Amino acid sequence: MRQILFEMSRFLVTLAFCSIIFPVSIKAEENVHISIQPVKGGFSLTNCSIIDDESDFFVVKKTASLFAVDIESATGIKPIVSNHISNLKGRIILLGTLGHNKLIDQLVNNGKLNISDIKGGWEQFKIQRINNPFKGVQQALIIVGSDRRGTAYGALSISEAIGVSPWSWWADVPIKKHARVYVTSNVTSKTPSVRYRGIFINDEDWGLKPWSTSNYEKKLGDIGPKTYARVCELILRLKGNMLAPAMHSCTGAFYSHPESKVVADQYGIIITTSHCEPLLFNNAAKSEWDSKRDGEWDYKTNRKTILKKMDNRVKEASPYENIYTIAMRGVHDEGMRGGLSNEEKVKVLTQVMFDQRNILQKYLDKPANEIPQIFVPYKEVLDVYELGLKVPEDATLVWPDDNYGYIKRLSNPEEQKRSGRAGVYYHLSYLGVPHDYLWLNTTPPVLMYEELHKAYVTGADRYWLLNVGDIKPAELGIQTFFSMAWDINKYNMSNINKMQSNYLSSIFGMKYEKDFQDLLDTYYRLAWSRKPEFMGWEYEWDSDENVKLKDTDFSFENYNDAQQRLTDYCRISNKANQIMKILPESYRPAFYEMIAYSIMGSYQMNRKFLMAQLNHELAKKNNISTNWAASEAQAAYDSLNNLSAHYNNMLNGKWKGMMALPSGFCAKYQEMPNVVRMESSGLHPYNLVPEKAKNKLIDCTVINLKKYVNKFTTQDRTINVVEGLGYDWNAIQLGKSEETPVDPKKPNAPRIDYTFSGVDADKVTVYVYALPFFPLYDGKGTCYGISVDGAPVQVTQTTAKEWTPLWKNQVIKNGAVFKATFSIIKTPKHIFSLVYGDPGVIIERVVIDWGGLKTTYVGPSVQ
Numbered sequence: 001m002r003q004i005l006f007e008m009s010r011f012l013v014t015l016a017f018c019s020i021i022f023p024v025s026i027k028a029e030e031n032v033h034i035s036i037q038p039v040k041g042g043f044s045l046t047n048c049s050i051i052d053d054e055s056d057f058f059v060v061k062k063t064a065s066l067f068a069v070d071i072e073s074a075t076g077i078k079p080i081v082s083n084h085i086s087n088l089k090g091r092i093i094l095l096g097t098l099g100h101n102k103l104i105d106q107l108v109n110n111g112k113l114n115i116s117d118i119k120g121g122w123e124q125f126k127i128q129r130i131n132n133p134f135k136g137v138q139q140a141l142i143i144v145g146s147d148r149r150g151t152a153y154g155a156l157s158i159s160e161a162i163g164v165s166p167w168s169w170w171a172d173v174p175i176k177k178h179a180r181v182y183v184t185s186n187v188t189s190k191t192p193s194v195r196y197r198g199i200f201i202n203d204e205d206w207g208l209k210p211w212s213t214s215n216y217e218k219k220l221g222d223i224g225p226k227t228y229a230r231v232c233e234l235i236l237r238l239k240g241n242m243l244a245p246a247m248h249s250c251t252g253a254f255y256s257h258p259e260s261k262v263v264a265d266q267y268g269i270i271i272t273t274s275h276c277e278p279l280l281f282n283n284a285a286k287s288e289w290d291s292k293r294d295g296e297w298d299y300k301t302n303r304k305t306i307l308k309k310m311d312n313r314v315k316e317a318s319p320y321e322n323i324y325t326i327a328m329r330g331v332h333d334e335g336m337r338g339g340l341s342n343e344e345k346v347k348v349l350t351q352v353m354f355d356q357r358n359i360l361q362k363y364l365d366k367p368a369n370e371i372p373q374i375f376v377p378y379k380e381v382l383d384v385y386e387l388g389l390k391v392p393e394d395a396t397l398v399w400p401d402d403n404y405g406y407i408k409r410l411s412n413p414e415e416q417k418r419s420g421r422a423g424v425y426y427h428l429s430y431l432g433v434p435h436d437y438l439w440l441n442t443t444p445p446v447l448m449y450e451e452l453h454k455a456y457v458t459g460a461d462r463y464w465l466l467n468v469g470d471i472k473p474a475e476l477g478i479q480t481f482f483s484m485a486w487d488i489n490k491y492n493m494s495n496i497n498k499m500q501s502n503y504l505s506s507i508f509g510m511k512y513e514k515d516f517q518d519l520l521d522t523y524y525r526l527a528w529s530r531k532p533e534f535m536g537w538e539y540e541w542d543s544d545e546n547v548k549l550k551d552t553d554f555s556f557e558n559y560n561d562a563q564q565r566l567t568d569y570c571r572i573s574n575k576a577n578q579i580m581k582i583l584p585e586s587y588r589p590a591f592y593e594m595i596a597y598s599i600m601g602s603y604q605m606n607r608k609f610l611m612a613q614l615n616h617e618l619a620k621k622n623n624i625s626t627n628w629a630a631s632e633a634q635a636a637y638d639s640l641n642n643l644s645a646h647y648n649n650m651l652n653g654k655w656k657g658m659m660a661l662p663s664g665f666c667a668k669y670q671e672m673p674n675v676v677r678m679e680s681s682g683l684h685p686y687n688l689v690p691e692k693a694k695n696k697l698i699d700c701t702v703i704n705l706k707k708y709v710n711k712f713t714t715q716d717r718t719i720n721v722v723e724g725l726g727y728d729w730n731a732i733q734l735g736k737s738e739e740t741p742v743d744p745k746k747p748n749a750p751r752i753d754y755t756f757s758g759v760d761a762d763k764v765t766v767y768v769y770a771l772p773f774f775p776l777y778d779g780k781g782t783c784y785g786i787s788v789d790g791a792p793v794q795v796t797q798t799t800a801k802e803w804t805p806l807w808k809n810q811v812i813k814n815g816a817v818f819k820a821t822f823s824i825i826k827t828p829k830h831i832f833s834l835v836y837g838d839p840g841v842i843i844e845r846v847v848i849d850w851g852g853l854k855t856t857y858v859g860p861s862v863q
Helices: 015-021 058-075 102-109 148-161 208-216 225-237 259-266 299-317 342-364 380-386 445-457 475-486 496-508 510-529 561-582 585-620 626-653 805-813
Strands: 025-027 033-035 049-051 080-082 090-097 125-131 137-145 196-201 242-244 373-375 396-400 422-427 463-469 700-702 710-712 719-723 730-734 751-757 763-770 783-788 794-797 816-823 829-835 841-849
Touching: 033 148, 049 058, 058 080, 058 090, 058 148, 058 225, 058 259, 090 102, 090 148, 102 137, 125 148, 137 148, 148 225, 196 225, 196 475, 208 225, 225 242, 225 259, 242 463, 299 342, 342 373, 342 380, 396 463, 422 445, 445 475, 445 496, 463 475, 475 496, 475 585, 496 510, 496 585, 510 561, 510 585, 561 585, 585 626, 730 829, 763 783, 763 829, 783 816, 783 841, 794 816, 829 841
Parallel strands: 049 080, 049 090, 090 137, 196 242, 196 463, 373 396, 396 422, 422 463
Antiparallel strands: 025 033, 125 137, 700 841, 710 751, 719 730, 730 841, 751 829, 763 816, 763 841, 783 794, 783 829
16 A cells, blocks of 8 residues: 655646637636737737836836736736836836826826726726827726725736736746737726735744745845745735734744835735734744843733833834734733733723823824724633723724634624724634644635634624735635635635635646545545544643544544545545646646645545554554554655655755644644554555445434435525535535524424434434534524424534633534434334524534444444
8 A cells, every 4th residue: 555646757738738728718806808819909918018107106116017027927028117108109008096197197087087986995996998098009908096905906917817826936836828918808896895804924933934044035044025025925916915924933023124014015015913912013022022131021010111112113113004903912822911810901901002002193193093903802812801891992803713713703783883893813724722733724615714704794894814824835725715805795605615626727727627626625524524733633732641642533443434534535645646747747836735735745644643543453453464554654654754855845946944744832743653563574454445334324324414305494594505514525504694593492493304214222312513613792602403203302502612621622523512312203214303593503414323323533424
């Protein structure tokens, strides 16, 4: 079973492939239509110049340069970029911001350009072709923005339409080539769904920091302005507008390299900070705060020093566009210091916010309610907020998830009236209890959509921040996040699961769309029950016993539990490898970075631990395959290292230092588990092919949630099948979050019914697995009911108190288990009912046992 994962073979691009990659007509997200054939009225990008205005914003001038390079990269012809009226001849692209471009304003005043649909708008743009707009100009392509970023988004939307991916640098997506290219549509963009949209670079110790320090920004030896220029360009191309910079103590604080803030502003990117950094001040960095020099980070006892630090930071940053975090926590990711009582915490934070707003008003010279501010009730701060802390009405409440993708609470009806609205802080990467997941992005798009849309409809439309770790390899998750933040209404629970396969197909070829969907569905499904980082079965920051590597709870004995997992991983690993081999050579690095590495790495991580477990089990039986299993585990460990080495060394070492198995601070999953070797000759393979007989369910069954027999709903309460979530990748959503609750014990409560048969007992035990959601807000719940054969409904809820052992177990396995027993009368068929309670509950698996259920990790699968 030892496998060489891939061999990078050379491949010539064929005409047939080109016909798939380069269609005659192209349509981008913003309905920018492009043709590579002449079209009447089409604007030729290969026969034009770009005109901007010297009085326009720097980001517009930066965009003009980027746009010219994009056109050259796609066509081989670079337009001249100029702000001189003398260049008004032939065909021109007129790029500018309303009120900051004299020629555009002239067209508006002359009635040749109607901008009423974007005037005064937020980050909107208009793309319009106009014939004979000025003397000597045959045709103009007007790209006008309501503001500086709107202008940039307009131009870069055309870049994307002609084949310049936002990921052309960060994920090495090749730029598609065209001899000629024409813009054939006029476009007016809508207001973005979310006002502020950005990423937080976090836990950068094991990827971005070593890569930047020893490779990309070697001269500086840190993450600095050169790196941030690339980050900010990526955000701008993704139609984002906000960055929370890296802030671990291993990295120089963002403001310790003064050019970094200048670079961000040149790309039009707003600087924000996480919950840790009040008024942009990073107390995790020794250069910013050193307790030996500055004293304790305790506002009650050291207010003057802390206040001075924040004052200096706002003074330095105030010339630029920022969003300021108000209130405070302890040092870095700690709770408030000083051993304060709850009443004292409320009092101190009230004083902190009052002082902070005075600083903001002093340096920004405007009322505090006109300055963007966020309050992030993260971890213990949420407890203080719920004790009655009064946050200024104009500050945005930024609701965090529990670090594992489940938002802890959202705005209640009263909070939804706040002028500052609300936002979210969401994780694709995390370092903390119960276990980090810093290596791969395994958050499925359906969960991300469900939680973020739930937030959006309760008023979280002001600020979305995504914790992306080191950015790589989270490209698909980041793309999904920004697409939703730009236009949340484009997606729903039915189409969001296909978003990433569609996106990959637009890059690598539509003929692979079904293959990509298969790869992604299987990859996310397998990680749903256990992320690759969790396969060592250890907990972090826990008892001595729990921090040690252990064998998994997947079973080699029952229902092919472990065998099927290995088989499924092996299949998609091989499939990704085969697709990569037949792609043109120039496309292979992008495919490896965006999907193949994560799939292959996940397989080898699972193989390593499951083979070590098999080795232990076989050793106890003195089985002759013991040494073979040990060899397989070691081979998987070596393969993991080889996969990362290939990532770091390809493209002449462009990403050297970026990819590693992060050790966190106490995780052990990256280690080689102990194995047992017996004194014997040779290696004897063990049969790991799933045996059909083992799948047979005796005296138990698993409900196929797609195959219901009845569904009783009302106009205002829905029940739907959801694809893209759950252990079997199909789940039932008992209502949308915005619907109203119902008592599940009422006879007319909405429900969905299933049949099961073959029971020869007088009672059954039902195991229901639900997603571990939190209530929307205080006063809401997460209850649902179940019943068998019309028996009185038994009611439960999915919420566990954060940090408890129950909560740890639920987020690790993405499931909250409810066990109930029902007495039954022996009949050929029985009815199982899921009953609506609090809207939004999602059920992912139902197992019914009448005496034959065998032990597995999360129960047997649908047969």
